[in-house]
Amino acid sequence: MALKMATTLECLACLVSFLAGYAHGDKVFDVTKYAASPDGSAEDNSKAFSNAWNAACQYNRSATLVIPKGTFLVGPIVFKGPCVSNPSPSVQIIGQLKAPSSLATFSGPSWIEFNDLHELVLNGSGIVDGQGADAWNNKTCNKEKKCKNLPMSMRFINIVGGQITDLTLRDSKGFHVDFQQSTSITVSHLNISAPGDSPNTDGIHISRTQNINITNVFISTGDDCISIGPGSINVTISDITCGPGHGISVGSLGKYQNEKNVVGVKVKNCTVFDTTNGLRIKTWPGSPPSEASNITFEDITMNNVSRPIIIDQFYCPIHQCTDQPSRVRIHDVVFRRVTGTTNTPVAVTLSCSSSMPCKNVQLQDIDLNFVSSNATKITSSCLNVEGEASGTQNPNPCV
Numbered sequence: 001m002a003l004k005m006a007t008t009l010e011c012l013a014c015l016v017s018f019l020a021g022y023a024h025g026d027k028v029f030d031v032t033k034y035a036a037s038p039d040g041s042a043e044d045n046s047k048a049f050s051n052a053w054n055a056a057c058q059y060n061r062s063a064t065l066v067i068p069k070g071t072f073l074v075g076p077i078v079f080k081g082p083c084v085s086n087p088s089p090s091v092q093i094i095g096q097l098k099a100p101s102s103l104a105t106f107s108g109p110s111w112i113e114f115n116d117l118h119e120l121v122l123n124g125s126g127i128v129d130g131q132g133a134d135a136w137n138n139k140t141c142n143k144e145k146k147c148k149n150l151p152m153s154m155r156f157i158n159i160v161g162g163q164i165t166d167l168t169l170r171d172s173k174g175f176h177v178d179f180q181q182s183t184s185i186t187v188s189h190l191n192i193s194a195p196g197d198s199p200n201t202d203g204i205h206i207s208r209t210q211n212i213n214i215t216n217v218f219i220s221t222g223d224d225c226i227s228i229g230p231g232s233i234n235v236t237i238s239d240i241t242c243g244p245g246h247g248i249s250v251g252s253l254g255k256y257q258n259e260k261n262v263v264g265v266k267v268k269n270c271t272v273f274d275t276t277n278g279l280r281i282k283t284w285p286g287s288p289p290s291e292a293s294n295i296t297f298e299d300i301t302m303n304n305v306s307r308p309i310i311i312d313q314f315y316c317p318i319h320q321c322t323d324q325p326s327r328v329r330i331h332d333v334v335f336r337r338v339t340g341t342t343n344t345p346v347a348v349t350l351s352c353s354s355s356m357p358c359k360n361v362q363l364q365d366i367d368l369n370f371v372s373s374n375a376t377k378i379t380s381s382c383l384n385v386e387g388e389a390s391g392t393q394n395p396n397p398c399v
Contacts, residue, residue: 029056029089030066042075042100049077057083064090067126071096075105076151078113087119093126093167099153101134103173110155110178120162128153130172136198148200150174156182165189175202176221185212190219196244196274198222203245206232208260215239224249225275230290231260240270247277247305250295252315254287254328262292271301272340278308279338281330282315283353286322291329302340304371309335311361311385313353331359333387341371345378347395352384361387367394 029052036048049067056063063085074097081088091114099111111130114120130153153172156162159182168191169176176192179185187204194201203219206212207229218241219225225242228235228250242248248267253259272278279297302308311333313326330352347368352358366389370376382398389397 038070046075056089081116088117090121093124096127132173135173187214243273247275249280251282254284273303283328286324289327296334298336325355326353334362336364348380350385357384363389365391
């Protein structure tokens with residue numbers, strides 16, 4: 001009896017403490033209280049979202065910006081810090097956000113941007129719809145091949161500490177999610193999708209960002225599922241389902257002057273299917289000097305993948321390319337326990353620079369087979385690469 005009473009008193013004390021904490025600081029900023037409406041215009045809803053965010057950002061205690069049930073057409077919006085409180089206000093997306101279809105609405109590189117925030121929590125069961133079809137079919141995009149600068153759906157800049165979870169993103173005009181100059185980020189349980197022929201719709205792009213963990217994400221787009229750009233340090237990617245698309249890529253690297261090195265990438269426990277590449281490192285020819293090192297791909301399952309394992313230091317998707325070798329130095333790379341099927345005869349391609357040969361590339365327990373039951377023999381191709389193979393090797397290694 002005494003134990004039961006003590007337990008009851010403890011529960012009451014917890015409840016009182018929780019209510020006291022809520023009364024002394026926790027506050028919800030609902031965008032509909034600031035005139036956002038499912039019937040509103042993109043411009044009016046953008047203003048309402050901005051007003052709600054500014055109020056939450058200036059609040060000196062714990063705050064949450066809430067986008068409730070409903071479908072909101074909203075134009076470009078920046079959730080800008082620094083805010084009065086630390087951590088910054090949380091953002092909960094429960095409803096559906098739709099971007100304007102017309103590119104004329106966008107003057108910057110992104111649709112929804114989070115900038116200069118600390119300990120950002122972004123979650124919810126909502127949908128972020130970039131409505132990219134009109135942009136992909138735009139004459140300028142298709143005929144002049146200018147699809148590279150289409151607005152990203154979500155851009156994160158200067159975020160120190162963050163958790164992005166449980167959202168659905170679809171049909172972004174450009175990249176779906178982009179991280180720049182950020183640190184200590186966890187990304188999990190996202191569902192990202194766009195048609196397989198949509199141009200430059202990378203699922204998640206990372207650059208100049210360190211200590212980022214991406215896990216339990218489904219990505220189906222027209223470009224890289226995840227692309228890891230210059231300045232990425234200590235990147236962990238796990239339990240990703242990727243396909244269709246262009247696979248999981250480090251790069252492209254070496255396109256611009258003064259790029260920062262890529263150091264410490266681990267990709268593990270992923271499934272890649274129906275993609276044009278599997279696990280890829282790509283650098284531009286004639287590039288300025290930089291490095292990509294300490295990269296491990298392990299426990300990866302391939303299903304009907306073209307070029308399952310590829311290092312390409314001759315990457316050049318445009319028509320005019322230099323014949324000068326890449327000066328990105330690639331070293332200490334491991335492909336370990338990569339299994340499944342390929343739909344091209346050359347399953348492993350390691351094409352490295354003549355001026356900067358790849359060093360210490362390890363192939364460990366690779367078991368790839370041709371996708372059909374015919375007798376097509378799969379092979380490996382190597383150029384300017386030093387390394388070794390161990391364990392099961394199918395196809396026969398060329399290092």
